[in-house]
Each structure stands twice: as C-alpha cells, then as structure tokens.
Amino acid sequence: MSIDIKTTKIEPRRVTFEHIAEKLGEGKTPSRYQEVMFGLQHEEVFHYRPTWDPGHEIFDADRTAVNMGDYEDLLDPRRYYYGTYVIQRSRQQESLEKNFAAVEKRGLLNALDASLIEKIRKVVIPFRHVEWGANNNNLFIAAYGFGTPITVAADFQGMDRLGNAQYITRIGLILSNNDPAILDQAKSEWLDEPMWQPLRKVIEDSFVIKDWFELHVLQNYLIDGIFHPLLFQHFDDEVVANGGASFAMVTEFFVDWFAESMRWADSTIKTAVKESDENRALIGGWIEKWLPVVSQAAEPLAGFIFADRSSEVLERISDQLAARTGKIGISARAA
C-alpha cells in the first residue's frame, strides 16, 4: 500500500547526522560532498596492529610529519565525491572520444610531418610511464594518508593518471597503426636513454618515500608542476605551431585535467601551510629539497624538444611554479 503524501504531515526529526551538525553548526544542511567526507575514517578502538607496520595503527596521523588539528580540513576545492567525479570524467571522455574518432578517421596524426611525429614518439609516448608512476604514488596516498578528503581525492587522482597513461598509449597506437612495437621502443628509451634517466630516478626515489604528504608535494605539485606544462603546454604549442593542430585534439584532456588537479594540489598544500609555522617550514623544506632535483630532471628533455630555446621555456615554467608557491605562502625557488 502506498500512502497519499498530500494528506500526511511529515516532520523531520533532524537535519543531518550528529557529527556533521557539530562540525557545521546546528541546523545547517550539508552538501553531498560534506556528508561523505566527514566522520568516515575509523578513529579509535583499533583491534590489531598492522603486521606490515606494527609501529602504527591501521589509520594513523603519524604517517606524515605534517600536523593538522583536523585532517578533514584538507578538502578538495572541486568537491568531488564518487558520483560527481565519474560524471565529470565521463563528459570529458565523451568529448575526447569524438576528437580521437575524428583524428583516427581522417588519419590526422599520421599526416603530420615525419620529424614532428618522431618528436611526439620520443617525448610523449614514454611519458605514459611517468603517468603510471603518478598512479602508484597517488594510490599510496589513498592507502596510507590520513583523513577522508585527501585520501578520496588521491584515489581519484590515481585513477586519473591511469586514464592519462591509457590515452597516451592510444596516441602511440594511432601513430604506429596499432603496432605495439612503438610502446616497446618507448619503454626501452624510458629505461635506457640518458634523456629520461634523471626523471626516472626521481620517480623511483619517490616510490620509497614513506611520508605521504611529502609524496603529495613531490608528485602532485613539483613533478606535475614542471612536466605537465613542459609537455602539454609548451611542447603542445610547438607542435601546433608546426602544423600539428590535430595533436592538440588528442591531448585536450591533459590540459583540462592539469588545470583542475593543480587547484587541488595548491589548495590542500596551502591549507596545511596555513595551519602552522611548523608545517610551513616542513613543506618549504620539501620544496627546497626536491625542486632542484625535479628541475634538473627536466633539462635534458627540454633540451631535446626546444634546443636553444630550452632555458627560456624552463624559465617560464619555473616562474609559473614560483608564482603558485608564493600564493601557497612559501617563498622557495630552485637553486
């Protein structure tokens, strides 16, 4: 039997869950984002120490040196929860799919100048491994980070990077008419070509970092902050300027993706910096330690792409990053 609601007076007993009312103030209705960010991570009464890390609880604030009064302050400015995240990405993939279809149908990429294709092959295709490394690192943050907002967003970031790596793989297969040899070739260059080794070393070194916030700064702020503009802004422009407009069609997603991922990285790091002078010093220290390493890793690649323009391009990229760093509340610059 279904009840005729027009005749029934229904008074809610409360607006939201108790822990959310305490956080937002009585009577405030939370957004769907807030409902699934607050109070979800288990806080106390852990029954067993992890056999893989007996020095910590399963969820433990001490896995980073960054101290927050409330780790749930590390919110995502995009306010993604699962539903809004997959819906946004599905819209983007739909439009990218159209671009890929157009490019494939008319053979647009393969029609590019051979030297341009060769450059894309040497610069962009091995970059799928960099994205895969970023997948690995963000899964680490999702697993061992503290608090729901940062771990949920890192999980999205991790899956995004798998998506990026897969889109690059598709670009490679278009260029090679589906011959996987192009990917094998790119992998062996990634493993052995001197141009890639400094970057591969930073990434492998990042795989053994145990402090998840340091890893967040290194991966999502510094490595991305230098290499994404290098490839998908400056190199992209270069290809387009040489008649490769179709290349921009298949890299469109990376540009949009980086713009929003940057907002998340900046905002979470800024929140931690604002929390205390100790956090500021700590994060400033990480930037000081890693920025020169990452910047140097970009030099051979920039040299290969831009030849004598390379220091000018790198200068612009580091200015852009320095401006972001200033806004975050830290004054650090590559030595």
Added chain:
Amino acid sequence: MAEKPKRLNLNQKYQLMTRGLDWETTYQSMDEVFPYDRYEGIKIKDWDKWQDPFRLTMDAYWKYQAEKERKLYAILDSVAQNNSQLNISDGRYMNAVKIWMQGVTPLEYAAFRGFAMLGRGFRGAGARVACQFQSIDEMRHYQTQVHAFSHYNKYFNGFNQYSRIRDRAWYLSIPKSYFEDAVSAGPFELITAISFSFEYVLTNLLFMPFVSGAAYNGDMATTTFGFSAQSDESRHMTLGLEIIKFMLEQHEDNLPIVQEWLDKWFWRGYRLLGLVGTMMDYMLPKKVMSWRQAWEIYWEDNGMALFNDLARYGLRPPKHHEAATKEKYRITHEFWSTIYQFSHATALYTWIPTTEELDWLSAEYGELFDTVYRPRYEYWQELHEKGERFFQKRLPVVCNVCQIPIFHTMPDDPLMNCCLVSEYKGTKHQMCSQGCLDIFNREPEKYCQAYIPPQQIYQGNCGGASLEDYRKWLHIKDEETGEYYGSEDHVMWEQWQAQAAKPTGVAPAS
C-alpha cells in the same frame, strides 16, 4: 596514404593499457618499492601469468559508472522528495537498515582504503590495477550508502550517531574487528579474506537478504544502491577467484597457507553473517526466506559445489563447515535472544515477533524452535505486557576472536553452552567455538591485542562502569534504544499510519 591499422585483440590491448605501463625499477630495488608482498610466505614466480579478471579501461569505467550514478541519484532524489520512507512495510523494518549503516557501511569505507593498499602493494601490475578498481568501487559503495541513508536519518533514530558508535559500540566490534583483522594482515591474506572468502563464497548470504529484503519491504533507496552495486560486486568476485587460482598455480608451497586462510576466513565470515541471518529472520516484516533455507542454498549447495571444483587445486572445504551447518536451526534465534536482552545498549530497537511471525519461524525451524525458543519469547512477551520488559543489567562476555557474545551452544547439543578457553602469556581468553579457538591459537599474539568492549567498560575506560554511562559515551539517548513498541520510531510510524488512514474529504479521481 596511411596503411591499414593492425588488429589487436582485447586481451593484448588491455595488457598494453595496464601492465605494459609497468617497469622493473633499478634506481631503487623492487623489494624496497614493494616491501609488503613477500612476508606472508606466498611465492610468486611469474606475475605475468596473472589473468586479468576483467578488462576495463578508465574511459569505459567512467562512462559505465557515470550512467549508473545518474540513475541512482535520480532515485535517491525522488525518495527524498516523495517521502518514500512512508512506503516501507513497517517501522520495525528500519532497524535492518540501521544495522547496515552502523555495521556494513564502515566496512565499505575500510575496503576502499584496504584495496588502495593492495592497488599500491602488489608488485604485479595486473593485480594492482584490478585492486584499484575495487578500491574506487568500494568508495562508491560507502558514499552511495551514506547518501541513501541520509534521508532516513532525518526521521528514524539509530542513524544519527553512526560515526561514533562505529568504533565504540560493543556489538559493532563484530564487523569492525572482522575487517581490521583482514586489513592488518598482509596483502595476500587481505584479498583472500575479502575478495574470495567473503565476496565470492559468502556474498549471496549478505546480498540476498539485504537487497531482496529491502525490495520486499518497500525500501527503494536500499534496493536501488544494492542492485546498482551488484555489477561492481561481480567484478570483485572474479578478482577473488583469480587470486586463489593464481596463488595455487604459482607455487605448491602456497597451498597450505591458502588453505589455512580459507579455514580462518570461512569461520570469521560465517560468524559475521550470523548477524545478517538474524536480521532476515527477525527484522524483515516481509520475509524473503529464512536463514536456514539461505544457508542450504548458498552454502550447502553452491558453496560445497565450489569447493568440489577447487579440489583439483588441492583445496578441501573449510574446517568446521559441518558445525556451521549444524547451527543453522538455532544460530539466528540465539542471536536475536541476545540482542533482545541487550538492545538497551545498542542504537537499535528490538521486539518479540508477532504471533504470525512466530508461526512462520515454527514452520521454518520446526521442533527445536517450538521447544526451546518460542516458549522463551512467549515468556518475555508476558513480562513485557506486565510492564517488565526484560533487559540484562550487564554486558555479555564476548568471544575473543569474533567478538560475538558467548551465547553459542555445542554443535551436537543445542542446550549446552559452548565456551572454550585458551591461556596465553598468563591470561585466559574465552572463545565461542572450536572455529574461533583455532583462529586464536594460530595467531595468539594478534588476538590477545583485541579490544574487548565489555571488559573495557567495566574497567571504566568507556565513560564509566554503568550501562547508562556507557550509553552516554556512545552518544545514544535513552529514547533511541531498547524496546521497539512505544519507542519514538514506533510512535512516529503509528502517526503516519493514522494520518494516511484519515479520509481526505476529497474524492479520489476515478
């Protein structure tokens, strides 16, 4: 003229899109990069032999899941707008949903984090990617559930303080300790426990009562997220089966380890499901099927058939499954009797079933029910009618492994209580069954750490030594607990019914 593209088969293409991205690290050793996947003793000779259990690229995942989310949220919105909580079978039903939010949703969250650990932890990239999909799926589950229950929380008690009682409440340490047991183990045990032992072997015993139960009882929100999660679950099940086959095919030394895990996690999962069985027998005003019947179909038939299949890998059915089958006539009644007596220390309401419901239980459970449990319920009903609703004054002793109150009886004697003791480092630990005792004795160092709520309460670590202090510490108000009849939920439900029954004065359109 561009040459015609070669054709890649799906499997090849998927490999290029996943494990093809991976490389052997050289600047840091692989053992440093993946420090956790060897200490359990599982030997993997060749990760390349991993068969991808499903082949989803990110673009396809985003697309399918977005379609599902659009539909799901359209229904959740309409449930809220149309006050669909008025259409449930009875106010008592909502207690089944409370158990879900208090006990299961937190496990979905823990699964999200646990599978992120696996998605980072296995050195085989194919396995890593499969676990990453499960991680984000489980994130979906906890989030869609919070969003679905958020509307019910506005009207019914027992949802409001879920975030607090999840960690603290004695009865919720049953599911919590179960999952923490898995996450605190190594990666191979975690995936065996959850993806195989739970999601592959036992999942129907959870899904069928809850989701079909929700559908039978007019609960649109739970039905919708439940069915929507089903296609995610089928991915998780294939992952569970693949990991078992993979471990067993990789090295013969893995067999005894895997068998011990299956023994342990069968029993752990079975004990946890006792709570679900109780819900289906007692909390669903409209019954789907009895626990006994579900056990016969999903374990005695399907589960045993699965283990017959697995015999070719050298596996045998899990230890103590015979005991579980012997308990099928009594476990839910013993459990309900316990919750009934202790519900004033929970954020749930309990009640004595109606005569019609008792008749159904008699028909499903036969003589044992009529001689042992029914008279007990009828006695408690009399007390209640006299105004002496029966509650225990102290919290029960619980099992040191499964954390369920020790109410169980001997496998071959339903009238004889079972309490087994193991002494470890000078302390006595009580267990509910041979299954739990074996689990304790295999890893005493682990289980002696367990936080046993009743002990903690009487030591004054939970806000005080009385049940009233404890309840306050749990953030449960008096009116949110205890007997259903006369409770706030009951009164509200009756008002809705009365209003609905009133003539509106407007002739219905013909």
